[in-house]
Amino acid sequence: MPDTTRYALQITGLSCAGCAGRAERALTGVEGVLGASVNLAHATARVEAVATVPLADLTRALTAAGYPAAESEAALLISGMTCASCIGRAERALLAVPGVLGAQVNLANETAQVRYLTGMVRAADLARAVTKAGYPARLSGPAEDEAEQASRRNAEAVFALGRQVLIAALLTLPVFLIEMGGHVIPALHHWVMENIGIKNSNLLQFVLTFAVLAGPGRQFYTKGFPALFRGAPDMNALVALGTSAAFGFSMISTFAPGLLPAGTANVYYEAAAVIVALILTGRFLEARAKGRTGAAIRKLVGLQPKTAMVVLAGDPIETLVEEIGVGDLIRVRPGERIAVDGEISSGSSYIDESMISGEPVPVAKSHGDEVTAGTINGNAALEFRATRVGRDTVLAQIIRMVEQAQGAKLPVQGLVDRITLWFVPAVMAAAALTVLAWSVFGPAPSLPLALVAGVSVLIIACPCAMGLATPTSIMVGIGRAAQMGVLFRKGDALQRLQEVRVVALDKTGTLTEGRPALTELICAEGFTREEVLRLTGAAEAQSEHPVARAITAAAGKGLAKAEAFEAIPGYGLRAEVEGRTVLAGAARLMAREGITLGPLETEGQRLAERGETPLFAAIDGTAAAVMAVADPVKPGTPAAIKAFHDQGLKVAMITGDAAATAQTIAARLGIDAVKAECLPADKVTALQELQTEHGALAYVGDGINDAPALAAADAGIAIGTGTDVAIEAADVVLVSGDLRGVVNALTVSRATMRNIRQNLGWAFGYNVLLLPVAAGVLYPFGGPLLSPALAAGVMALSSVFVLSNALRLRRLKPAIDEERAAPVPETGGKQEVRA
Structure with missing residues (x-):
């Protein structure tokens, strides 16, 4: 009987016994499954299968049946x-x-x-x-605790490494001076021979080097040899092998020189000691640099205060932030940081949100406005009700987003991983071949020369720099982007964004403020302005669309409640108000419902040609009015579009608005291509057409109807002031809602990828060029035979170079000065779209 395996799986999507039966049949239908039972109450499946059945086959079967494994x-x-x-x-x-x-x-x-x-x-x-x-x-654990613990762990690691470096240096210095100093300074060599003697000199070097290897260098052997015995050698194994070879040969030369061929009993204690000292120095410098790569996360975590003043029975009581609950009333004094997200209940002030949004100008806030944890209150006291606390605050979500993106693995890293997987064994093989080649073909005495070359190969080819090249740049780049108000939800978007050739933009809420106003209303015969506004305003009050809010605002207060409300995505809406059927939406809604617009159609075209959005209303099946709504262009939009063009990118606008309105705004802003009157599904088609024509594409949007396009684009960028659905579908989120953030995202992406290429070029180039030198290929032509100690120094410096280069990204400047924005070009007539 074949070996069997039992699996226990959590299943999603189960709602009835029929679902459980279908999931069970899907599992039993997999070849090799001997039995399966699905428990509806616990949403679990227990499967017994032949041991050779891959778990992936079971999960695929569940997914195909519509009940994916949790x-x-x-x-x-x-x-x-x-x-x-x-x-x-x-x-x-x-x-x-x-x-x-x-x-x-x-x-x-x-x-x-x-x-x-x-x-x-x-x-x-x-x-x-x-x-x-x-x-x-x-x-x-939680981001706040982990950031503090990580900072403390790093500080402890730096201190411990610093102490080890100091001990290793003090013990290594006499060994280095006795052995190498004598080659450089003849007088020192004579002094050693006269006062210490060759034998005592070797004994002294043995004691000091043994202290270095057994003390600060012990970690290389306790980690390196076990890894080697497991068949998975790493950097520690290379150092352990190299220093052990040098130290072992030197020990034989010191205590049993007769075992070696005549003239080969040389000591290389200084090589073993200096290798350990230099590699520890490199690790010390790495640890200090690594601590700085996580500075962005620690800075974000540090924005949240530890306590806040919670008002209980009229008295403010200082309370730990973790003890604050939703609904608590919190008092904020001038200059204090806001502890949790909330809604202002009394007072008004200016809030500095630059640390989260990147916007330098404080924002006016008053009753009913939202405030965000980590921002700074201005010059007036405020009281607000907590709406989101703990891990639900915007700041906590930003920290999680940045952490996840920093830990991502870019596609380019996959190639590096495949190479480094075999790199260490290849280096060991190269070292063995080097020793063999020198032993057979090298000049006499060949054994010491073979040892020097072999140890140099082991030490110089350590893959530290390769492993650090990509992740350090990602950490620093994504952290710097977060400080600019650009959040990479998915780390691989860094690589995809720099490949973009065209930027496609939604209009409402992205190019424009998303807060349009009613500018004109033209009624059909038999209808009055007051009647149309009252009925359509009541219907539009049920919608969250910015255009709907403009009409509701114009209608005023005291509106009747709409019944049987129905949103028709891409068209408009239908509702019953005061017993009458109201339709409001684009011209295509009227066409779909068979309503003749008559003269209103001409008026709508005229309004669209002015760059305003025409919206039609029908009451009880008859066209009642056309309304014009204008949405001001965001102040940063013209500067962003100019920056896109300066970077050689094409700019497209994809919108559900009328073609005439879209073309007018596009002409004013210098947009290259326009796709108008697009339903949500049409936006995806429009994206595919642009991708075919221009190449990789980034789409920027903010609404629910943008979610499919954000998901379909090569890089989806959501305006942070938009809907949660759009943000969840995007790869990148702009906290401030300003298009200049897209330029900054592109700048960070290109700078980070350029930095990664520099790091990888150095890491691989250094190995390709210096590994043959370490093996001694230059020696037959009169060149040097690289010292193992020098090889250790170069190897340590290569990692430090990679980290230092990545840290340069911390000084990356925003592509556009946020305090300046190019004016929006003016047009004639009654045009109301302006900055």
Whole structure:
């Protein structure tokens, strides 16, 4: 009988016994499944199958049946990773856990993001699997705590490494001076020979070097040799092998020189000691630089105060932020930071939101306006009701978004991972071939020369720089973008955004303020302005569309309640008001309902030619009026469009508005292509046409009807002031709602990818060029034989170079000065669309 395996899966979408039956049949239909039972009450499935049946077959069957298996995500903090090959081993350990669907390990911030089947595995099991692979791991906690703990851990690591470097340097210096100083300064060599002697000199070097290797350098052996014995050598294994070879050969030369061929009993204690000292120095500098790569997260976390004044029975009481609940009344004094999200109940002030939105000008706030955690109150006291607390605040969501994006793995990293997976074994093979070649073909005494070359190859080819090249740039770039008010929800959008050739923009709420106003109303015969406004205003009051709000505002207060309200996406709406049927929407709604517009159609065309949006109203099946609504262009829009053109990008506008209105605004703003009168599904088609014509495309939108286009674009950018649906569908979110943020997103993307290419070019180029030099290819032509100590120094500096280069992104300037905006070109007539 074949071996069998039992699976326990959580299932989503089950609502009745029929669903359970269909899910059960889908599972039993998979070849190799011996039995399956689905529990509706607990939404679980228990499956017994032949051991060879892949778990993916079961999940695919459930998804095809419409009941996908539930998935969970876990974040792990991992220590002990030192190079790119560690990433691959940690990821393989996670992926080997049954039920794990995907794992991404980040060397720069020492974290892992794991996606797994709910019920199949526990998050604690994931940490144990990575720990067993040689990299101690634990589950990540809340962002605030983790940021503080990460900062503290980094400070402790820097201090510990600094102490190790100091001890190693003090012990190594005499060894270096005795051995290498004598080659440079003959007088020093004579002094050593006369006062210490060659034998005592070797003994002294042995003691000091042993102290270096057993003390500060012990970590290389406790980690490197176990990794080597597991068949998964890493950077520590390379250092352990290289220094052990140098130290072991020197020990034989010191205590048993007769075992070696005549003339080969040389000591290389200084190589082993200097290698350890220099690599520890490199790690110390790396740790300091790594601490700065997470500065953006710590700065965001630091925006939230620890306490706030909660008003209870009229008295303000200082309360910890974590104890504040929704509905609590909070008092904020001038100059204080706002602790949680809320709605102002009394007072008015100016709020500095620059730390979250990137906008430098304080925003006026009064009764009913929303305030955001982390922002700073101006010169007046406020009281507000808490609406979102803890992990639900905008600030907490921003922190989570940035953290997830920083831990992402770009497509370019996949190639690096595949190379580094085999890199360390290849280096070990290259070192062995180098020793063999020098032993066979090298000049006498060949054995010491073979040792020097082999150790140099092991040390110089460490893949640290390769592993750090991409994630450090991502961390710093995405962190800097967040400080500019640009949030990358998905890290891989960094790479896709820099490939964009055309930027497609929604109009309402994106190009424009999204707060249109009624500018003109023309009634058909038999209808009055008061009657049309009263009825259409009541109907539009049920809609969230900006145009609807403009009409409701013009109608005033005291409107009747609309009944049987129905929103017709892409067309308009229908409702019953005061017993009469009201239709309001675009001309295509009237055409769909068979309503003749008559002279109103001509008036609508005239309004559209002025750049205003015509909206038609019908009452009881008869065309009643055409209304003109104008929406002012955002102040930053002209400057953003000019910047797109300056960067060589095409700009397109995709809108549901009338073609004449869209063309007028496009002509004023210098937009290259217009797709008008688009329903939500039409927007996707329009995107595909633009992609075919121009290449990779970024779409910018803010409404529910933009969600399909945001998801279909190569890079979807949501205006942060828009709907939650649009934000969830996007890859990038602009907190401020200003189009200049798109320019900044493109700038960050290009600068980060350029930085990654520089890092990878250095990391790979340095190995390609110096590995042959370390092997001694220049020696037969009169060139140098690279010292292992020098190889260690160069290797350490390569990692420091990569980190330092990534940190340059912290100084990246916004592409456009947020305080200036180009004026919107004026037009003639009664045009009301203006900045």
